[in-house]
Amino acid sequence: MALSRRNFLRNAVLTGAGAALAPSLLSSCTAGTGLFFKISLAQWSLHRAFFGEPIHWELLQTDPDAILQGKLDPLDFPVIARRDYGIDAVEYVNTFYFSKARDKKYLTELKKRSEGEGVYNNLIMCDAEGNLGDPDPEKRQQAVENHYKWVEAAAFLGCRHIRVNARSQGSWDEQMKLAADGLRKLCEYADPYNINILVENHGGLSSNGEWLTGVMKMVDHPRIGTLPDFGNFRVSETETYDRYKGVKEMMPWAKGVSAKTHDFDAKGNEKDMDYYRLLKIVKDAGYRDYIGIEYEGDRLSEDAGIRATKALLERTGARLS
Secondary structure, eight states, X not given: OOOOHHHHHHXXXXXXXXXXXXXXXXXXXXXXXTOSSEEEEEGGGGHXXXXXXXXXXXXXXXXXXXGOOSSXXXXXXXXXXXXXXXXXXXEEEGGGGTTOTTOHHHHHHHHHHHHHTTOEEEEEEOOSSOOTBOSSHHHHHHHHHHTHHHHHHHHHHTOSEEEEOOOBOSSHHHHHHHHHHHHHHHHHHHGGGTOEEEEEOOSGGGGOHHHHHHHHHHHOOTTEEEEOBTTOOEEETTEEOOHHHHHHHHGGGBSOEEEEEOOBOTTSOBSSOOHHHHHHHHHHTTOOSEXXXXXXXXXXXXXXXXXXXXXXXXXXXXXXO
């Protein structure tokens, strides 16, 4: 059953104030710990458990429900976050719900389960909806419109943000202008829904902090923001951007932060990232909102990786607090 734009807008207006307050009200997992941030769980941390292995990406556009061949049901994600990991805020991934963006019955059930667990729906990460900086004006506009349904779904669920990508083609300046154009249009659509548009460093020039901050300045809209990911700084096969420089550059626009991890040493520290240094950059920028666990490693199980990342955040955050 489709959700009309009018109903989504009405819901967004009615819940907007509550959504704005929710991060402070639903912070029981970090309340009393002294941490300067709150912890959320990114759904991608459990992508194998939802998709199964191998992931049949070829089905996403033609039969998206069939791609879900794992042992877990995406409807249960808020319950899993709370009961299994003691985390009370979640970051959804749209590819687990690719056919459900306008399914009122399904979204109502998802919202019911999150509310039943006291879990705050923070954002939806959006992929596979076209390039917002596509050089072709028609394709770029189509990509913008493809994201409308996720803006609406986010508003219905009580989220504050959707996370998007800023992919484009051409020269440095051309890609900046094209990405800014698509992002600005999406921000204008999202504004009455009280939904922010966050760009993650996610490959290509978006993983170059200088370029991405230039895009932020060019978009020049209160709804635009960044979602610095500690791990995604590979610009190309031959170029990797300095992660510490990149996070520092993106933090002035940050409305979310992604604590990416891949593997840990014997002391429980991320093998390739200095988490103390990264979190200090985040703290020094004045950020006090959610940091999302996003385990993406292979050596540990998804379950163990999530727990190890949570412990690392809590331990390092306590040192900084």
